[in-house]
Amino acid sequence: MDDLNIHNLENLDNQPQACAFNADCPTRLILNRIADKWTVLVMILLESETKRFSNLQREIGGISQKMLTQTLRGLERDGLVSRKVYATVPPKVEYSLTPLGHTLKDLLYAIKTWSETNIKEVLAAQKSYDEVSLK
Amino acid sequence: MDDLNIHNLENLDNQPQACAFNADCPTRLILNRIADKWTVLVMILLESETKRFSNLQREIGGISQKMLTQTLRGLERDGLVSRKVYATVPPKVEYSLTPLGHTLKDLLYAIKTWSETNIKEVLAAQKSYDEVSLK
DNA sequence: CCGCATCCTTAATGATACTG
DNA sequence: CAGTATCATTAAGGATGCGG
Numbered sequence: 001m002d003d004l005n006i007h008n009l010e011n012l013d014n015q016p017q018a019c020a021f022n023a024d025c026p027t028r029l030i031l032n033r034i035a036d037k038w039t040v041l042v043m044i045l046l047e048s049e050t051k052r053f054s055n056l057q058r059e060i061g062g063i064s065q066k067m068l069t070q071t072l073r074g075l076e077r078d079g080l081v082s083r084k085v086y087a088t089v090p091p092k093v094e095y096s097l098t099p100l101g102h103t104l105k106d107l108l109y110a111i112k113t114w115s116e117t118n119i120k121e122v123l124a125a126q127k128s129y130d131e132v133s134l135k
Numbered sequence: 136m137d138d139l140n141i142h143n144l145e146n147l148d149n150q151p152q153a154c155a156f157n158a159d160c161p162t163r164l165i166l167n168r169i170a171d172k173w174t175v176l177v178m179i180l181l182e183s184e185t186k187r188f189s190n191l192q193r194e195i196g197g198i199s200q201k202m203l204t205q206t207l208r209g210l211e212r213d214g215l216v217s218r219k220v221y222a223t224v225p226p227k228v229e230y231s232l233t234p235l236g237h238t239l240k241d242l243l244y245a246i247k248t249w250s251e252t253n254i255k256e257v258l259a260a261q262k263s264y265d266e267v268s269l270k
Numbered sequence: 271c272c273g274c275a276t277c278c279t280t281a282a283t284g285a286t287a288c289t290g
Numbered sequence: 291c292a293g294t295a296t297c298a299t300t301a302a303g304g305a306t307g308c309g310g
Contacts, residue, residue: 023197030250062158079260115165125214
């Protein structure tokens with residue numbers, strides 16, 4: 001695994017194919033994981049405590065059962081979320097962050113904080129852009 | 136604009152519809168912007184210096200002209216990127232981050248750093264997950 | 271050089287029904 | 291409750307050609 005195509009992102013002009021900028025670099029996988037519509041929301045909820053499937057679905061507005069399942073499976077496959085099944089009737093499944101998942105805490109909250117801080121400015125920019133486009 | 140549905144993310148159990156967890160909250164727009172396949176790559180390139188369209192396309196492996204245009208337009212609309220057209224023949228268009236865009240610098244680099252730091256562990260987790268699934 | 275418009279293909283998501 | 295499976299729908303993306 002030491003031959004992964006991971007390079008320094010500095011001096012990009014001298015390394016046009018560096019790291020994630022190379023379509024074949026595995027680092028792209030991480031970007032595509034974070035760049036998932038639901039990943040951030042699911043992980044922020046799991047960051048504070050273990051939660052059940054139905055709990056997550058109730059708290060995340062607009063997510064379908066299919067999408068939640070898909071997101072959780074992807075996160076589990078990436079080693080960010082762990083899934084614990086209780087052999088009871090009815091079944092009970094608990095999701096939590098793995099230690100690796102918890103290392104994303106600061107990043108997740110940075111995204112949350114930036115979003116909340118700058119949403120108004122972004123909306124204003126959109127409004128302005130759209131008005132100009134109408135001319 | 137003071138009536139935006141932005142709430143505290145703490146005590147989520149008491150606020151199941153808080154903020155980005157509400158499908159109708161505008162904060163979702165920000166998540167969907169960051170959760171764009173190309174946003175992070177484009178913005179990291181523009182963070183250090185102004186770049187031309189063809190320059191960006193050359194440096195981002197795998198992005199099509201259509202997707203780069205679409206990403207840049209979206210970022211421009213959100214007030215994160217500014218576009219400067221030179222009325223020359225042939226035309227020259229320069230892209231750079233706005234002051235608002237620059238405020239994402241730390242976040243962008245946090246994503247980059249986390250990705251580079253943990254890519255091996257994620258790949259190992261995927262491999263392990265896939266092997267178990269085959270049984 | 272930049273990038274829009276069009277057509278076409280493929281991937282993502284939603285809706286519904288069913289199971290341990 | 292927590293899914294899986296299937297089908298239908300929609301959205302995303304690629305390819306090509308044209309125009310400022």
